[in-house]
Amino acid sequence: MKTDIAIIGGGIVGSAIAYSLARTERSASVTVVEPDPTYEHAATPRGAGGVRQLFSLPENIWMSKYSLTFYRDFAKIMAVEGNPAEIDFKTQGYLFVVGEGDAEQLRTNYRLQKSEGVRAYLLDRAALAQQFPSIGTADVALAVYSPDDGWFDPESALRGFRRKAESLGVHYVKDRVRELQIDNRKVTVAWLKTGDTLRADVFINAAGAWAGEIAQMVGMALPVEPMCRLQHYWRCRGKIESLPLVKDQSGLFLRPEGQGYVGGCPSFDIPAGFMFENADGRFEDYFGDYFDRVVWPLLSIRVPKFEAIRCERTWAGHYAQNRMDGNMILGRWIRGCENFYVACGFSGHGIMHAPAMGLAIAELVLDGRFAAMDLSRLGYQRVINNAPYREKGII
Numbered sequence: 001m002k003t004d005i006a007i008i009g010g011g012i013v014g015s016a017i018a019y020s021l022a023r024t025e026r027s028a029s030v031t032v033v034e035p036d037p038t039y040e041h042a043a044t045p046r047g048a049g050g051v052r053q054l055f056s057l058p059e060n061i062w063m064s065k066y067s068l069t070f071y072r073d074f075a076k077i078m079a080v081e082g083n084p085a086e087i088d089f090k091t092q093g094y095l096f097v098v099g100e101g102d103a104e105q106l107r108t109n110y111r112l113q114k115s116e117g118v119r120a121y122l123l124d125r126a127a128l129a130q131q132f133p134s135i136g137t138a139d140v141a142l143a144v145y146s147p148d149d150g151w152f153d154p155e156s157a158l159r160g161f162r163r164k165a166e167s168l169g170v171h172y173v174k175d176r177v178r179e180l181q182i183d184n185r186k187v188t189v190a191w192l193k194t195g196d197t198l199r200a201d202v203f204i205n206a207a208g209a210w211a212g213e214i215a216q217m218v219g220m221a222l223p224v225e226p227m228c229r230l231q232h233y234w235r236c237r238g239k240i241e242s243l244p245l246v247k248d249q250s251g252l253f254l255r256p257e258g259q260g261y262v263g264g265c266p267s268f269d270i271p272a273g274f275m276f277e278n279a280d281g282r283f284e285d286y287f288g289d290y291f292d293r294v295v296w297p298l299l300s301i302r303v304p305k306f307e308a309i310r311c312e313r314t315w316a317g318h319y320a321q322n323r324m325d326g327n328m329i330l331g332r333w334i335r336g337c338e339n340f341y342v343a344c345g346f347s348g349h350g351i352m353h354a355p356a357m358g359l360a361i362a363e364l365v366l367d368g369r370f371a372a373m374d375l376s377r378l379g380y381q382r383v384i385n386n387a388p389y390r391e392k393g394i395i
């Protein structure tokens with residue numbers, strides 16, 4: 001097979017890139033190699049689907065602003081033959097809650113967010129208690145609330161991107177890249193598991209938590225590893241007001257989901273690797289009683305009515321964790337094969353940033369530069385320089 005642009009991995013990031021390339025109608029042929037059309041183990045359908053503007057780095061705010069507008073209009077933008085691509089967007093906001101030690105950083109971040117045009121409000125303890133009476137405030141010094149943020153169903157968004165990309169002529173190949181060939185400092189051929197080959201002028205590594213494996217095939221050092229993160233579902237008998245997506249400085253997050261709530265608390269010191277639930281939906285090996293031991297105590301501080309809950313379901317997903325600084329890495333493989341691009345290391349933000357990332361990579365590949373927003377500080381150069389570019393405060 002031969003294509004102009006080959007994308008490795010057809011999750012939300014790979015599919016958003018495919019869509020952004022195809023919509024320009026610049027006549028480049030685009031092929032996505034994705035081994036699993038059910039996306040059983042991909043991160044996207046297992047994510048929480050949150051999109052927020054509460055960041056400390058301007059690039060993350062710009063991307064979220066772009067994506068937020070995009071996702072709000074997703075049904076229309078991604079409609080195929082008049083059929084809207086619904087993603088069940090809920091504009092219920094984000095709420096970050098911190099104690100005394102983190103209040104100054106929250107304030108600094110808030111100032112930047114305001115200067116970037118984000119609608120956000122600082123709430124002291126009394127204002128927080130008044131607006132969200134179910135939130136535990138005993139340990140709280142300050143909160144910030146961004147009412148325009150929200151969440152949606154990430155699997156529907158992935159399917160929407162893919163369907164639209166296919167309708168614009170993108171070809172999805174059900175196969176797995178197992179080797180990449182380099183000739184004269186260019187990646188030229190992908191060898192696939194079925195034995196087929198795919199030749200291309202440009203290769204884009206969008207393989208999520210598997211991006212490190214793909215990079216190894218060409219000898220590119222990428223500090224991206226799979227990091228298992230559990231998500232839980234529970235219901236609560238007590239009456240609780242309509243909550244935004246809540247995060248606090250412990251790493252805890254929770255949001256309403258149907259009749260109940262989803263949430264969890266990532267453990268960043270977990271060894272790298274894939275860990276999925278067994279047939280009984282259990283994680284005995286590493287996590288043991290993680291919900292009861294770690295998550296529940298934090299939940300009952302944040303929302304005291306959660307003291308009486310029981311976890312009804314737990315599942316695992318994997319961050320493509322950038323161990324250097326927790327932020328995405330995007331762009332050309334500088335000082336390597338310059339026709340090899342990466343769009344990975346999203347850690348916990350790949351769903352929300354997929355539309356902006358798709359646009360940015362399409363600009364780079366087609367025109368050689370960023371146009372809509374300058375994301376050059378998120379490029380591979382910082383990995384070469386070992387110069388982390390980190391979020392500050394709640395990540």
Ligand SMILES: Cc1cc2nc3c(=O)[nH]c(=O)nc-3n(C[C@H](O)[C@H](O)[C@H](O)COP(=O)(O)OP(=O)(O)OC[C@H]3O[C@@H](n4cnc5c(N)ncnc54)[C@H](O)[C@@H]3O)c2cc1C
Nearest residue numbers: 009011012013043044047048050177208317349350351352
């Ligand atoms: C519990 C949890 C909650 C999260 N919550 C949020 C949130 O609220 N908001 C947010 O923005 N993000 C969130 N995230 C992060 C988000 O899910 C990811 O950043 C995002 O889904 C990454 O998309 P992706 O397309 O890069 O990866 P994936 O969806 O994992 O797609 C990668 C694809 O690459 C394919 N692939 C692998 N190997 C190969 C190969 N050799 N050849 C070809 N293809 C290959 C895989 O089959 C897979 O489909 C969360 C993640 C988890 C785990």
